[in-house]
Amino acid sequence: MPSYSTDRRGALKILGAIGASCVGPVAGDELYGRTADEVATPVAPSFFTKTDFETISRVSELIIPGAVSAGVPSYIDWVVSRNAAQQALMTDGLRWLDGAGELSVVLHPLCEAADAGRTQGRMVQWFALMKSLTADGYYTSRVGLVEDLGYKGNTMMASYPECVHEH
């Protein structure tokens, strides 16, 4: 196996494992690729305003409880800041939410419509985008993939285990 310990990312990986993740309000996952200085300074969202970022955070947490601690809002900001079509949809969605009422109440009908494939409405489209981004962000995070789902792969096995179940 090659040693990764000499490159920057590898060094940070070790740093993260021994406790640097308590430096700032970031999940351990977000440490990758960033220097200790960068980590110590909280990163401002690049597309969302502070208020909108809080709203996005609450929505993602309602879609998947634990999304915020898995760093999902920052992931959503990262993706949306690079996609003009998504920016327009997000802007419309946030404007609509403003005054639509209690979040936990207004999201459920949107979710039901999206599940039923009734996606003509702009707000359903916005919800479907939020859900896709939240699911992507959460299930590609260490919290979602490894800790929640229990992913066990990407390891070396001496042999492939025979299935012992009766099928």
Place this chain on the structure above:
Amino acid sequence: MRKIYDVVVIGSGAGGGTVSSRLANLGADVLVLEGGPKVNTRTDFNTHAMPFEFASRSIPTMKPGKAGFDSERSRGLGGKTMLWNAVALRMSQRDFKGRQFDGDGVDWPIDYADLAPFYDRIEREVGVCGNLDHLEDLPDGIFLPPVPLKCTDKMIQAGAKTLDIPIIHVRKATLSRPTPARPSCHFCGNCMSGCDVVAKYNSADVQMYPAVRAGKPLTLQPNSIVYELGISDGKVSEVRYLDRETGKQNVARGRVVVVACACVQSVALLMMSGIANSSGQLGKNFIPHITCGVEAFLEPQIGKPVVNDEGFLDHAYLPSFMHSRKRDYPRSFGAQFNYQNRRSVGWARSFPGMGQAYKDAVRAHYPAYVTLNGYTEMLPNEKSFIDLDPVLKDAYGIPLARRHWSLSESDWARYNDMKEWNQRILKSAQGKIHSVNQHPETNHEIGGCRMGSDPKTSVLDASCRAHDVPNLYVADASVFPNASEKNPTLTIMALGLRTAETIADRLKKGEV
């Protein structure tokens, strides 16, 4: 005076790697021109990375600062064998002579028996694992022991059995036992991100580098993007290329030239050179594989403990069964399945619900998730062809190749039947269907430079030599007259071995 090699091989993947290493081992002086850089499979790919190591949550192919695989013309030494999934299937007599079996399409100018000895030897050379299944339509080979099936494979196998459909161990050019030069697979599940121990075959580490190390006359020249073949006296006299890094033009010369740039790029190169097209068939007969993916959850597995079943991606294969059943279309289909990594949970996007109940349901369904991807062929038709974009050029100023494809009525009938069978098979294994891909997609580019006995209807003769140019050969899937539903790479390699020996023979006799 510039050196004249015996053979210049353009491209270094399954075709170019096989042809060049075999020729060098037979004593021919060979130059390989590869558009991309030299890539070290042990250190240059992000083989063991996880998505959460990147802000984008998608894993870049190369490690930071490592060049390669940045465009179709600039992959790297070893070509796509560096990142392939290694499924290695022999084609059958029905695949070579489909027209004789069920009409329509065209026959290959060779039979299974012509290629069988070369399949034997390439399997011995590179190492292919698999089971001896004694199927009429999927010939057995020289196999290393098969790798055990996954639990979910066995469940699908049991379901398919009730439909009288066999499911077998996949056959892959990945070692299930070590050799003196290579370790066996360790089932990390990263085959398509570059195998960093070379348990999986790639042409650079398994064929070309060993020939160089053994002192054979093989010169590997990466970063050389070929854009034109120059002709004089009816033969290829010059191979013109650009330096990938400086853009400087240069020329190589060989008594024989082999084009092995992976189907579409080989066709494009011959088109840019304006050669080998007296038949008017160059670029026509483009017949990529057509696939249909289905996602499902096997109900008995819902809520079961998570196991590490990534293995070497897919462990099982659904061989063709429709070829011997009543149907209203020619040819058949097969399927690869269960090759998803458990780290890809894209299905959660469209999984219904939200909140804690959703999260719990996703967790319960996670160990039960399976995919099945049917593969079928399309028969050559007028609307499926490769040409050069009249306007757009790539970063090197070379015209972009365009792919056009369209299914005929009988192709649609086969595709729709495959889509139905995919679901039927999963349902037979208590699969709850999650999604069905509603549109045909292509994979495995094939055709465009077909071989045949008649120079009026084919570009190459039965030895893969251009009818029009006596020192020009082609060695990739562009030469296939009909695709079959089977993965093309092992056939590219067997043909490559055969082509190398034909060339060596002609060099020895002084014919070229």
